[in-house]
Amino acid sequence: xxxxxxxxxxxxxxxxxxxxxxxxxxxxxxxxxxxxxxxxxxxxxxxxxxxxxxxxxxxxxxxxxxxxxxxxxxxxxxxxxxxxxxxxxxxxxxxxxxxxxxxxxxxxxxxxxxxxxxxxxxxxxxxxxxxxxxxxxxxxxxxxxxxxxxxxxxxxxxxxxxxxxxxxxxxxxxxxxxxxxxxxxxxxxxxxxxxxxxxxxxxxxxxxxxxxxxxxxxxxxxxxxxxxxxxxxxxxxxxxxxxxxxxxxxxxxxxxxxxxxxxxxxxxxxxxxxxxxxxxxxxxxxxxxxxxxxxxxxxxxxxxxxxxxxxxxxxxxxxxxxxxxxxxxxxxxxxxxxxxxxxxxxxxxxxxxxxxxxxxxxxxxxxxxxxxxxxxxxxxxxxxxxxxxxxxxxxxxxxxxxxxxxxxxxxxxxxxxxxxxxxxxxxxxxxxxxxxxxxxxxxxxxxxxxxxxxxxxxxxxxxxxxxxxxxxxxxxxxxxxxxxxxx
Numbered sequence: 511x512x513x514x515x516x517x518x519x520x521x522x523x524x525x526x527x528x529x530x531x532x533x534x535x536x537x538x539x540x541x542x543x544x545x546x547x548x549x550x551x552x553x554x555x556x557x558x559x560x561x562x563x564x565x566x567x568x569x570x571x572x573x574x575x576x577x578x579x580x581x582x583x584x585x586x587x588x589x590x591x592x593x594x595x596x597x598x599x600x601x602x603x604x605x606x607x608x609x610x611x612x613x614x615x616x617x618x619x620x621x622x623x624x625x626x627x628x629x630x631x632x633x634x635x636x637x638x639x640x641x642x643x644x645x646x647x648x649x650x651x652x653x654x655x656x657x658x659x660x661x662x663x664x665x666x667x668x669x670x671x672x673x674x675x676x677x678x679x680x681x682x683x684x685x686x687x688x689x690x691x692x693x694x695x696x697x698x699x700x701x702x703x704x705x706x707x708x709x710x711x712x713x714x715x716x717x718x719x720x721x722x723x724x725x726x727x728x729x730x731x732x733x734x735x736x737x738x739x740x741x742x743x744x745x746x747x748x749x750x751x752x753x754x755x756x757x758x759x760x761x762x763x764x765x766x767x768x769x770x771x772x773x774x775x776x777x778x779x780x781x782x783x784x785x786x787x788x789x790x791x792x793x794x795x796x797x798x799x800x801x802x803x804x805x806x807x808x809x810x811x812x813x814x815x816x817x818x819x820x821x822x823x824x825x826x827x828x829x830x831x832x833x834x835x836x837x838x839x840x841x842x843x844x845x846x847x848x849x850x851x852x853x854x855x856x857x858x859x860x861x862x863x864x865x866x867x868x869x870x871x872x873x874x875x876x877x878x879x880x881x882x883x884x885x886x887x888x889x890x891x892x893x894x895x896x897x898x899x900x901x902x903x904x905x906x907x908x909x910x911x912x913x914x915x916x917x918x919x920x921x922x923x924x925x926x927x928x929x930x931x932x933x934x935x936x937x938x939x940x941x942x943x944x945x946x947x948x949x950x951x952x953x954x955x956x957x958x959x960x961x962x963x964x965x966x967x968x969x970x971x972x973x974x975x976x977x978x979x980x981x982x983x984x985x986x987x988x989x990x991x992x993x994x995x996x997x
Contacts, residue, residue: 511555512538513973518560518934520545521901522924523567523910530564530901537930540972545925560934563967567905567923568599568931569886572912573782573808573854575879576603576637578610579864580951582625586632589859589881590988591949593635594977596855597887597966599931600913600921600991601635604665606642608687610675615644615687618651622659626990633988634976636931638916640665640723645688646698649705656709660992662719662917663780664706668763671695672729675829676878696766703774710778719917719994721778721806722771726763726789727755727830735759740874748818751873752831760789760830768796771803780806780915783856785813785830787840794849806851806915809841811889812882814853816956824873825865825880826956828856842897845907852912853890857883862953881950885957891937892963917994930973939965949982 515537519530534549535542551557571593576585593601605625607615612628614621618641625639642665643649655661671694674685686694703722710717736754739745745753764781771779781793784807797805816826817835826832844850858879867875890904905923913922920929943957969977974987 523905575858597933757786761792822958
């Protein structure tokens with residue numbers, strides 16, 4: 511019961527000309543089985559006219575947060591619907607113990623089965639989870655998380671030990687829900703690195719897929735600068751929040767992370783959502799200083815599209831903050847220079863009633879994070895091509911590179927044997943962002959009023975059409991991905 515898609519320009523990240531190739535696609539059993547010109551349609555159950563559009567591999571959005579502010583079961587359903595609007599077919603969600611998410615501490619052997627249970631059967635996209643070792647017992651659990659659950663990527667939040675999620679809480683015991691006497695500090699980060707590296711040595715056949723990601727900000731600097739900014743009172747809104755978490759705080763944390771990675775011989779390090787010129791400079795310097803370490807550099811779509819002046823109000827509060835325009839332009843220069851490895855949404859749906867404090871214009875009372883997966887591929891094609899980014903390079907940044915890093919060997923390209931994840935993109939059809947058009951339950955967006963220069967019209971996940979002519983269709987057939995997956 512195969513499907514054949516004709517009249518398309520196929521964009522493939524690992525081969526072919528940058529502008530794509532005029533090819534047909536045959537899908538059967540959830541896989542691409544043939545990618546060639548002029549495929550015969552005899553015997554096909556369905557023939558789809560691609561209307562001359564671009565066919566991109568489905569986006570592998572390697573940084574989302576389902577369930578951080580809303581129940582995980584709810585977010586899995588609604589936010590995966592939003593994701594397919596942006597051409598996302600695989601989402602990797604960060605998850606941890608402590609406040610938010612399941613609001614539960616304890617070992618992952620008790621916690622993670624609940625995560626899998628609450629998300630099962632509800633997602634429109636395939637999905638996996640990164641986990642954060644928040645306490646010593648979690649480090650000891652890393653081998654079982656790999657063996658029993660297929661979790662091969664882990665995370666450190668470098669500022670959590672002394673600076674709360676939203677900027678004012680420093681109560682480590684209640685926020686992190688760690689055991690008495692344990693600290694979430696530099697020493698813990700070192701031991702997490704040693705635990706991840708020990709797992710890479712224990713499972714050499716999986717070592718390439720086992721990595722550690724770091725949210726790089728420095729708590730002590732942010733705490734001091736937050737006090738300064740609030741006491742001075744000259745800055746407001748997103749400008750105040752950016753100043754309270756200054757760019758050199760990122761750069762310093764990147765440098766610390768690199769030194770610890772070198773000390774522990776942990777090669778696979780991912781530097782998450784770098785937001786500034788200083789952070790990128792530090793990341794590139796550390797790569798030159800420690801050439802034996804495989805640093806990967808991540809940037810979010812939000813930090814590429816919006817700045818402290820263009821975002822639609824303090825709904826754009828996020829960690830690390832949106833920055834001034836100079837930093838946005840610096841990030842694009844690094845993207846165009848090939849110095850960014852992948853682009854993500856950092857999607858974290860925070861509804862209006864949760865996002866804002868009693869005074870809606872008080873950025874320090876607002877919660878951090880916002881959604882954006884629905885703008886992933888349209889935003890990259892629309893803005894990227896204006897700046898000279900090729901279609902092929904976009905496919906590398908949003909699909910191929912994160913799939914390779916995170917052990918998703920069946921994802922990331924359009925080719926025989928790969929999962930039939932793809933989307934059709936009209937690069938000439940622009941549109942204006944409005945919150946009401948999103949399937950997310952967020953109700954607002956910092957991109958409100960932005961002109962997006964491309965449109966995703968149709969999306970398939972393993973051959974199942976989940977977006978047709980811009981509308982979400984069908985049932986949630988997304989699968990949990992125990993990694994590493996194999997061809």
